Each structure stands twice: as structure tokens, then as C-alpha cells.
Amino acid sequence: MAVIKREKRPELDEGGMGYLQSLPRRVVTVYLPLLVFVIVLLFPFYWMTITAVKPNLEMTDYVNFNPFWVVHPTLQHIRYLLFETSYPGWLLNTIIISTAATFLSLLASVFAAYAIERLRFSGARQVGLAIFLAYLVPPSILFIPLSVMVFNLGLYDTPFALILTYPTFLIPFCTWLLMGYFRSIPFELEECALIDGASRWQILTKIVLPLSVPGLISAGIFAFTLSWNEFIYALTFIQSSETKTVPVGVLTELVRSDVYEWGALMAGALIGSLPVVVLYSFFVEHYVSSMTGAVKE
Amino acid sequence: MAVSSIAVQPRPSILSRLAESRNALGFGFMLPAAALLLVFLTYPLGLGVWLGFTDARIGRPGIFIGIENYEYLWSDAVFWLSVFNTLLYTISASILKFVLGLWLALILNQNLPFKSFFRAIVLLPWVVPTVLSAIAFWWIYDSQFSILSWALQQMGLIDHRINFLGDPENARASVIAANVWRGIPFVAITLLAGLQTIPQSLYEAATLDGASRWQLFRFVTLPLLTPIIAITMTFSVLFTFTDFQLIYVLTRGGPVNATHLMATLSFQRGISGGQLGEGAAIAVAMIPFLLAAILFSYFGLQRRKWQQGGGD
Numbered sequence: 001m002a003v004i005k006r007e008k009r010p011e012l013d014e015g016g017m018g019y020l021q022s023l024p025r026r027v028v029t030v031y032l033p034l035l036v037f038v039i040v041l042l043f044p045f046y047w048m049t050i051t052a053v054k055p056n057l058e059m060t061d062y063v064n065f066n067p068f069w070v071v072h073p074t075l076q077h078i079r080y081l082l083f084e085t086s087y088p089g090w091l092l093n094t095i096i097i098s099t100a101a102t103f104l105s106l107l108a109s110v111f112a113a114y115a116i117e118r119l120r121f122s123g124a125r126q127v128g129l130a131i132f133l134a135y136l137v138p139p140s141i142l143f144i145p146l147s148v149m150v151f152n153l154g155l156y157d158t159p160f161a162l163i164l165t166y167p168t169f170l171i172p173f174c175t176w177l178l179m180g181y182f183r184s185i186p187f188e189l190e191e192c193a194l195i196d197g198a199s200r201w202q203i204l205t206k207i208v209l210p211l212s213v214p215g216l217i218s219a220g221i222f223a224f225t226l227s228w229n230e231f232i233y234a235l236t237f238i239q240s241s242e243t244k245t246v247p248v249g250v251l252t253e254l255v256r257s258d259v260y261e262w263g264a265l266m267a268g269a270l271i272g273s274l275p276v277v278v279l280y281s282f283f284v285e286h287y288v289s290s291m292t293g294a295v296k297e
Numbered sequence: 298m299a300v301s302s303i304a305v306q307p308r309p310s311i312l313s314r315l316a317e318s319r320n321a322l323g324f325g326f327m328l329p330a331a332a333l334l335l336v337f338l339t340y341p342l343g344l345g346v347w348l349g350f351t352d353a354r355i356g357r358p359g360i361f362i363g364i365e366n367y368e369y370l371w372s373d374a375v376f377w378l379s380v381f382n383t384l385l386y387t388i389s390a391s392i393l394k395f396v397l398g399l400w401l402a403l404i405l406n407q408n409l410p411f412k413s414f415f416r417a418i419v420l421l422p423w424v425v426p427t428v429l430s431a432i433a434f435w436w437i438y439d440s441q442f443s444i445l446s447w448a449l450q451q452m453g454l455i456d457h458r459i460n461f462l463g464d465p466e467n468a469r470a471s472v473i474a475a476n477v478w479r480g481i482p483f484v485a486i487t488l489l490a491g492l493q494t495i496p497q498s499l500y501e502a503a504t505l506d507g508a509s510r511w512q513l514f515r516f517v518t519l520p521l522l523t524p525i526i527a528i529t530m531t532f533s534v535l536f537t538f539t540d541f542q543l544i545y546v547l548t549r550g551g552p553v554n555a556t557h558l559m560a561t562l563s564f565q566r567g568i569s570g571g572q573l574g575e576g577a578a579i580a581v582a583m584i585p586f587l588l589a590a591i592l593f594s595y596f597g598l599q600r601r602k603w604q605q606g607g608g609d
Contacts, residue, residue: 037481041421044422044434047433047437047444048433111328111330120323121320121323138587141563141584142345143564144573146337147568148353148573167337168333175330235545247427247542262439266432266433268429268432269429269432277421280417280424281417288420291487
């Protein structure tokens with residue numbers, strides 16, 4: 001009896017009040033699994049970085065060098081990437097395309113979200129639902145008809161092919177997110193402004209937008225990341241080396257023969273990831289809120 | 298000022314009446330988004346269905362040939378293999394992502410030092426471009442210099458190198474592992490957001506009633522989390538089902554089509570092979586599956602409303 005009691009007691013205390021857990025038990029149930037998760041989730045990045053600065057000699061010699069470490073770090077891969085390939089051009093293309101697509105989508109989404117959420121025109125609910133459904137249409141089933149369209153419109157192999165098609169997945173996302181933000185702004189503010197004689201345009205630009213700056217940042221960051229990461233449209237609509245984006249360029253131009261230049265490839269992947277990671281690190285909270293917000297609404 | 302006064306009602310000009318009309322204004326505000334979406338989303342969706350009924354090739358418009366493409370696909374073993382692969386890939390990856398993601402979310406929901414730091418770190422695989430992290434996996438899975446093989450050999454667990462991407466079974470497992478790696482953060486962080494909305498008082502009440510840890514999870518956490526699980530997993534299933542990038546980088550559908558998904562097969566036949574009609578038909582064949590996922594999401598939302606006490 002006494003034994004059972006002693007076993008049950010700590011369980012009673014733990015549950016809702018986790019801080020009462022004993023340390024050894026916490027180590028096994030929380031810290032150890034967390035450590036394993038973090039190591040597994042971060043290892044590919046470590047491996048990417050270490051390969052990017054590893055001389056070719058060490059990279060393939062696992063007998064004399066421990067592959068997990070680098071003895072003589074080198075910048076040769078990065079130098080090769082930046083000065084002997086079109087990589088800087090791809091970076092520039094990706095920046096231009098992502099910025100333009102994000103800007104275009106945000107602009108359209110602000111108006112659409114405000115109209116759906118606050119103007120409440122007849123059919124606003126249905127339009128809102130349609131926007132949500134549009135978010136669920138994946139690029140994998142659109143790229144073939146879009147490639148036909150892009151070709152017929154004469155946009156093939158130009159940045160405009162991507163700037164105009166990326167909004168198809170950015171606008172639904174941004175609109176959905178901004179609708180949630182606009183909903184959180186009290187109606188009374190708008191009513192006050194209406195009574196004071198403000199037009200709808202003034203209400204939008206002087207009241208709603210300044211109040212939803214966090215939402216705009218979230219949507220903007222997320223949209224930028226999504227366009228930066230886009231692959232299938234960029235692969236299908238772009239042909240020439242100088243108009244490619246980073247993900248497509250690294251995969252199609254740096255992999256040339258049977259001898260893979262892993263150093264340059266990893267350097268390319270690393271540098272291509274940096275801009276979004278830096279952006280992410282500055283706006284983690286916005287990023288998380290936009291990710292969870294889109295799902296929660 | 299005079300416009301908004303109630304007493305005076307002179308007949309306003311057409312322009313100002315338009316500016317006041319919700320419908321006219323709503324139409325104007327919706328126009329940019331609606332135009333972009335109709336031209337580049339709705340129209341291509343219809344065009345894709347039409348292309349599926351034609352024998353269009355790259356550089357040739359093609360004529361209507363009825364369901365010939367579908368008849369051909371029906372008797373095409375590679376197509377059915379890709380359907381099987383897609384289902385296997387989606388189901389196994391989604392289950393793994395759900396279990397591991399939920400576990401990670403539960404861990405992160407504890408009182409941890411540097412909690413926000415860990416949350417930020419954990420999300421990294423999801424932020425980085427898939428293609429670029431897939432290239433890192435490609436190098437990790439290299440047949441000759443795989444770091445995994447080397448580490449397992451050093452530990453004495455295996456005696457020869459694993460052929461990760463060259464062998465059909467291994468290749469399937471490898472791409473699923475890479476997909477799970479990328480998907481865990483999304484599931485974990487969204488479920489964590491759901492977990493944080495569950496009031497602590499419920500746990501305290503259940504604990505006072507003598508609930509065990511498992512009972513707390515089963516009867517408090519899980520029911521309250523169900524709506525957000527439904528939505529998160531619908532998104533996750535949708536993204537996994539239509540995945541293209543990871544396979545394209547790691548295996549391009551090989552070895553012997555063992556990892557071809559419907560999306561990669563559609564690209565191979567439609568763009569690389571130039572048979573636009575056939576590629577479009579494969580893409581259209583994905584739609585029924587997607588509809589099923591969307592309906593699932595819809596009922597997930599309904600259930601949420603019902604749980605919050607709202608009417609149906």
C-alpha cells in the first residue's frame with residue numbers, strides 16, 4: 001500500500017503543474033528529446049556550412065580527416081561561386097522578383113481584405129471563402145497550363161512571368177492573414193471617422209493601415225520568403241542562365257557533370273538561405289504569428 | 298461634414314453615391330486581387346482541365362481528343378506506380394510529421410529556459426528554401442561520401458555503405474525522411490500555438506480529480522487540440538501530396554520510377570517530355586485527392602465552431 005502511494009503521489013503533482021517535476025525525470029522526458037530534435041533539425045545546416053568551407057582534399061578523405069570537422073578552412077568554394085559563376089546575378093534576380101511579387105500581392109491583398117472584412121459588400125462571405133479555397137490550389141497542378149499562358153503572353157523567360165504568377169499563391173495567403181488583422185480593429189474607430197466625414201479611402205489609409213502594421217509586416221515577410229523559396233514556376237518558366245533564380249540556378253547550373261562540386265553547391269545553398277534566415281531572425285514573432293494565424297483563422 | 302448629416306438629403310452626385318455604395322466600392326477594392334487571381338489562377342485551372350482532353354505538345358496547340366489521355370494513363374503502369382508512391386509518401390510522411398511534431402510541440406510547451414530561442418531554432422528547416430536544404434540532403438545521402446553511412450560504420454552498426462538513393466526501398470525511405478525533417482517544424486509550431494490557448498486551469502482541475510499524465514493528454518489536451526490538428530494536418534497533407542521540389546532534387550523520380558510522385562511525373566511528361574496534354578491529365582488526376590483533403594478541412598472547421606458553442 002505504501003509503495004503504491006509513493007508511486008502515485010508524484011504523478012498527481014506533475015501534470016498541469018510541470019514545474020514541480022523532479023529534475024531527473026524532466027531530463028529524460030523533456031531535455032533529452034529536445035536535444036535530439038534540435039540536433040537532427042540543425043545537422044543539415046551544420047553539414048552545409050562545414051562542407052562549404054572544406055578544401056576538396058579533406059572532403060573526400062574520411063580516413064585521415066574527421067568529416068565532422070575542418071582542419072584548414074578555405075574560402076575557395078565561395079570565391080568560385082561569387083566570381084566564376086552567375087550566382088550574384090541569380091541572387092539579384094531573386095531579390096527583384098521576390099520584392100516585386102510581394103509588393104504587388106500586398107497591395108492587392110490590403111484592398112481585398114478591407115473590402116471583404118469591412119465594406120461587407122453583398123457576397124463578401126462567399127468571396128472570402130473563395131480566397132481561402134484559392135489558397136489551397138497547389139502550384140503543382142497549375143504549372144502546365146500557366147506555362148502555356150506565359151508562352152502565349154510572350155512572358156516566357158522574363159522576370160515578369162514569375163512576378164505575375166507568384167501572386168496566385170501570395171494573394172490568397174496575404175488576404176486571409178490581413179482579414180484576421182482587420183477584424184481585430186474596433187469598428188467604433190471607423191464609425192467615429194465616418195461621422196467626422198472621412199471617406200473610405202481616408203479611413204483605410206489613416207486608420208486601418210497604421211493600426212495593422214504588424215499584420216502587414218507578417219504578411220510581407222512571409223510572402224517574401226514564399227517567393228524566395230518558390231521552385232516549380234521558376235524551373236518551368238525560365239530558360240536562360242542569366243534570368244534564373246537562386247534555387248533553380250544552383251540546381252541546374254552548378255550540377256554539371258558526374259563530378260559534383262559539393263563545396264560550391266553547399267556554399268550556394270548556404271548563401272541562398274542566408275537572406276531569408278536573416279530576415280526571419282529579425283522578425284521571428286511576426287513570422288510565427290503569420291504562420292499560426294493563417295491556420296487558426 | 299454635410300454629407301454625413303441625416304437631416305439634409307439633397308440628391309448626391311453619381312460619383313459620391315458610388316463612393317458611398319458598399320457594392321461599388323467593394324467591387325473597386327476587390328478588382329486588383331480578383332483580376333490577378335482570375336487570370337492567373339482560375340483560368341489556368343480551367344485551361345489545365347481542357348489541356349487534359351487534348352494532345353497539345355510544346356509549340357503545338359493540340360486538338361480535342363476526348364479522354365484518350367486518361368485511357369492511356371489508365372493502362373500505364375508507371376502512372377499507377379506514381380499514384381501508389383504519392384499515397385505512400387503522403388500517408389507515411391504525414392503520420393510521422395504528426396507524431397513527431399506533436400511530441401515536439403508538447404516538449405516546447407513545457408516551462409523551458411530559452412523557450413523562444415528554441416522555438417526560433419526549431420522553425421529553421423521550414424524557413425530555408427526547400428531546394429537548398431534538399432541539396433544538403435543530397436550530399437548527406439551521397440552514395441560514396443555519405444556522412445550517415447560513415448557515422449554508422451564508425452559506431453559499428455553497419456558494415457558497408459548504405460546506398461540511400463540508388464535502391465528503390467532506400468530511396469523511398471530517404472525522401473520520406475527528408476520530407477519529415479522539413480515538415481516537423483510547421484506541425485510543431487502551429488500545434489504549439491494551439492496548445493498555448495488551452496487554459497492551465499483545466500489541467501489543474503483534472504489533476505485535482507486524480508487524472509494521470511496520459512489521461513490529462515487524452516481527455517484535456519487532445520479534444521481541445523483536435524480542430525487545430527485537423528486544419529494543420531490538412532495543410533500538411535496537401536503540401537506533401539503535391540510535393541515536387543524534394544523529389545526533383547533528390548531522385549528525379551528514380552531509381553526505376555520508385556519515387557516518382559504524380560507532380561514529378563506530370564513535370565517529366567508535360568515539360569521535359571513536351572506532352573503537355575498528358576502532363577495536364579496527370580495533374581488533373583490529383584484534383585479528386587485534393588478535394589477530399591479540402592472537404593476534410595471544411596468539416597474540421599465546422600467541428601471547431603460547434604465546440605465553441607456556436608450554431609452550425
